[in-house]
Amino acid sequence: MKIPESSGIRPNDLILLTGATGYVGGRLLRELEKRGQHIRCMARRPENLRSRANPQTEVIYGDVLDQESLIAAMDQVKTAYYLVHSMGSKASFEETDRQAAINFGAAARASGVERIIYLGGLGNQDKPLSPHLRSRQEVGDILRESGVPVIEFRASIVLGSGSLSFEMIRSLVERLPIMITPRWVSSPAQPIAIEDLIAYLMEGLDLAIGKSRIYEIGGADQVSYADLMRVYASHRGLRIRMLPVPVLTPLVSSLWLGLITPLYARIGRKLVESIVHSTVVRDKSALQDFQVVPMGVNEAMQQALDHEDHEFAITRWSDSLSSAGDLPTWGGVRFGTRLVDSRTMQIALPPQIVYRTVAAIGGETGWYAYNWLWQIRGFLDMLIGGVGMRRDRPAFRELEVGDTVDFWRVEAIEPDRRLRFIAEMKLPGRAWLEFEVTGDAESSTLRQTAVFDPRGLFGQLYWYGIYPLHQLVFKGMIEGLASAALSQNQDGTS
Numbered sequence: 162m163k164i165p166e167s168s169g170i171r172p173n174d175l176i177l178l179t180g181a182t183g184y185v186g187g188r189l190l191r192e193l194e195k196r197g198q199h200i201r202c203m204a205r206r207p208e209n210l211r212s213r214a215n216p217q218t219e220v221i222y223g224d225v226l227d228q229e230s231l232i233a234a235m236d237q238v239k240t241a242y243y244l245v246h247s248m249g250s251k252a253s254f255e256e257t258d259r260q261a262a263i264n265f266g267a268a269a270r271a272s273g274v275e276r277i278i279y280l281g282g283l284g285n286q287d288k289p290l291s292p293h294l295r296s297r298q299e300v301g302d303i304l305r306e307s308g309v310p311v312i313e314f315r316a317s318i319v320l321g322s323g324s325l326s327f328e329m330i331r332s333l334v335e336r337l338p339i340m341i342t343p344r345w346v347s348s349p350a351q352p353i354a355i356e357d358l359i360a361y362l363m364e365g366l367d368l369a370i371g372k373s374r375i376y377e378i379g380g381a382d383q384v385s386y387a388d389l390m391r392v393y394a395s396h397r398g399l400r401i402r403m404l405p406v407p408v409l410t411p412l413v414s415s416l417w418l419g420l421i422t423p424l425y426a427r428i429g430r431k432l433v434e435s436i437v438h439s440t441v442v443r444d445k446s447a448l449q450d451f452q453v454v455p456m457g458v459n460e461a462m463q464q465a466l467d468h469e470d471h472e473f474a475i476t477r478w479s480d481s482l483s484s485a486g487d488l489p490t491w492g493g494v495r496f497g498t499r500l501v502d503s504r505t506m507q508i509a510l511p512p513q514i515v516y517r518t519v520a521a522i523g524g525e526t527g528w529y530a531y532n533w534l535w536q537i538r539g540f541l542d543m544l545i546g547g548v549g550m551r552r553d554r555p556a557f558r559e560l561e562v563g564d565t566v567d568f569w570r571v572e573a574i575e576p577d578r579r580l581r582f583i584a585e586m587k588l589p590g591r592a593w594l595e596f597e598v599t600g601d602a603e604s605s606t607l608r609q610t611a612v613f614d615p616r617g618l619f620g621q622l623y624w625y626g627i628y629p630l631h632q633l634v635f636k637g638m639i640e641g642l643a644s645a646a647l648s649q650n651q652d653g654t655s
Contacts, residue, residue, distance in 0.1 A: 175237050176366070177274075178202045179225065179265075180244030182210050184324055185280060188359050189242065194218060196363070203234040225261035231268035240366060241269055243279040243304065246297065255296045262300040266307025276310045278365040280358075283315040283351070283377055283440040294440075301375065311373040312365045314358075314447075317440035318389070320380075320461040321355025322469035330386070334394050334401055335498060338618055342403045346387040351379030351441045354461035360453045368450065376447040381457040383441050392462050399617045500624050502635055503610040508643050510650055512598040515605045516577045518646040519596045523566035524554035529645055530637025534630065538586070539568060547587040569594065588613075589620035596642075609639045 176193065180186035181202040193200050194215045203223030204210045211220045223234040225245055235241065243265055246258055269277055282297035284290045290298070301313040318326045333340065361378050368374075384392075387403060394401045447453075456464070494501045508515050522528060528535050539550030547568065554566040560580070564571045569582035578599070584592035591614040599606050611631065615621045624631075 174239040175199050175201060177235060177238040177241040178244070179204075179223075179242060181214070182206075183244060184321075185319070185355070185358065185362075186242070186244045187213070188321075188355060189244070189362050190214065190218070192359055192363055198366075201234065201238065203230075225265050226257070228264050228268065231264055232272060235268050235272035235274055238269075238272060239275050241265075241274050241277050242362070243277055243300075246300070255292060255299075258296050258300050259303065262303035266304045266309060269309045270307045274309055276312065276370065277304050277307075278362060279304055279311055279313045280362065281313050281315045283317040283379065283442070285439065285443070305373045310370050312368060312370060313373070313375045314361055314365070315375065315377045316353050316358060317350045317379050317442075318352040318386075319355055319358055320352045320389075320458070320465055322465045322472060324355060324465075326352070326389075327465055330389050330393050331498060334390050334397070334399060335615070335617055336621070338400065339402045340390075340404065342387060342405050344405070346390070346403070347385045347405075349383050349385055349439045349441050351383050352389065352458055352461065353378055353380045354456050354464055356464060357453055357455045357461075361447065361451060364451050364453065375444075376450070377442040377444045378447050378453075378455070379442040380455045380461060384458055389458060389462075392458050396459075396462050396466055397616060499612050499614045500621075501610060501612050502631060503608065504635060504639050505606055505608045506639050506643050508605045508607055508646055509603070510605055510646055511602050512600045512605045513577045514650055515600075515607055515642075515646045516580075516596075516598045518642055518649060519580055519598065519607070520560055522596075522642075523569070524556075528634075528638055529641030531634050534634060535567070542568060542586040545587050548585055589617070589623050590615040607639065607642060609635065609642070611635055 176198050178186060178190060178193065178200055179202075181190045182204055190200070190202065190213075194217075200214075200217075201219040201221060202210055202214060203221055205222070205224050207220045207222050214220050221234060223230040225231065243262075245261065246254070266277070279301055281301045282294045284294040284298065286298055298315070301311065301315075304311045304313075320327055357380065358378070361376070390401060390403075393399075494503070536550060543549030543551070548565075550567045552565045552567060554560070555564050560566070560571050560574065562571050562574055565585070566582065568584065568586040570585050571580070572583040572593070573579065573581040573595075579595065579597045581593060581595040584594070586592075593610075593612040595608075595610045595612070597608045597610075599608075613620075613624050615624055
């Protein structure tokens with residue numbers, strides 16, 4: 162996108178980004194870096210951010226409650242993004258956010274910052290609001306009082322892989338086929354896809370403004386949380402039933418959410434208090450002043466699921482995980498909806514030799530341990546109409562993407578390094594099996610990762626029900642692979 166000359170913002174102008182370790186800020190950082198902007202990120206723990214930022218991005222210490230650090234962070238800054246808030250704070254988040262905004266606005270004014278871009282919360286300020294929504298709008302007022310022009314975006318529910326609302330919806334639908342629902346699930350909202358939200362924040366750099374502006378932003382549809390849960394269930398092929406009850410207080414709801422979903426109870430309560438209010442766009446000026454064409458909830462939900470698949474795959478599924486045996490979690494590590502069993506083993510052989518053994522898996526070679534259990538699983542699959550173990554594997558050539566190996570299909574290959582299968586047996590969910598070999602001429606690390614994405618409660622019961630067998634098979638498989646690689650190498654050199 163070409164920056165209009167009237168905006169006064171040039172690619173080499175310094176941009177201060179706060180909240181880059183958060184969900185929205187982290188996504189925005191990627192887009193700013195793609196655009197080649199000159200960025201300075203301020204964080205209370207800069208060491209946690211440096212590995213995620215490009216080398217060209219400046220990462221410094223700064224705290225919105227520390228006035229001196231703010232003055233240093235804003236040196237030569239033209240535009241400052243304010244994406245911080247204290248909803249997870251144990252103390253009074255209203256007072257914390259109030260003081261933080263006062264500090265930030267004063268530092269921006271003193272440093273000659275030309276504009277502040279702030280993300281707040283959508284809600285009708287002419288009606289009673291929750292403490293959270295009231296605080297978000299008060300922060301915008303305080304920033305404007307500094308005298309620095311402010312572009313304030315007010316958004317409702319944010320839909321995207323990893324967002325707070327998406328994770329809550331996912332957990333409820335996946336774990337509770339029958340739900341007792343309070344009245345707040347029927348409150349109208351106007352969810353916005355994370356992609357559209359980031360697009361608005363990016364265009365905020367280019368907008369020519371002479372004074373502060375407030376923009377209400379949302380997606381194409383006005384829906385409720387109940388509608389969103391039905392949309393999620395539809396995309397996942399699940400059936401849910403909701404049983405409404407007239408009274409369920411925010412406190413009880415938050416404790417319930419804390420039990421069923423990944424939300425802490427104190428965050429859940431603040432979220433529920435906000436959900437009970439209508440959060441729909443009344444002022445549509447954002448549609449006139451910006452180029453963003455917001456998507457609807459169906460597309461946003463599909464985008465969230467698709468991006469989750471993509472992001473999960475590019476992490477190689479296990480980069481941030483220890484082996485399953487080292488983690489205090491029975492049944493596998495959770496990664497979104499997925500359950501992951503990841504194991505590693507050191508082998509005193511170069512990667513090419515170890516990979517050769519991995520690539521021979523299946524068919525007549527078998528699965529290197531408990532082949533009789535694999536045969537039983539294939540027989541059961543065949544009884545319920547699946548492919549079973551009848552397909553064997555290609556003979557007299559190396560595997561290629563798309564090849565079938567028993568009841569798996571090759572999904573990805575990196576020669577001498579990585580082999581990934583996706584399951585084609587009958588399952589209440591999706592399953593993958595990946596092998597990755599890294600190392601040098603003297604030694605290799607073999608990582609074996611089994612991933613299951615359960616579909617609904619039955620899928621989770623299936624995984625945990627057979628997990629003792631998984632432990633036996635997965636442990637035996639990696640040990641058998643290592644043993645076979647060493648044995649074949651000895652046979653080849655003797």
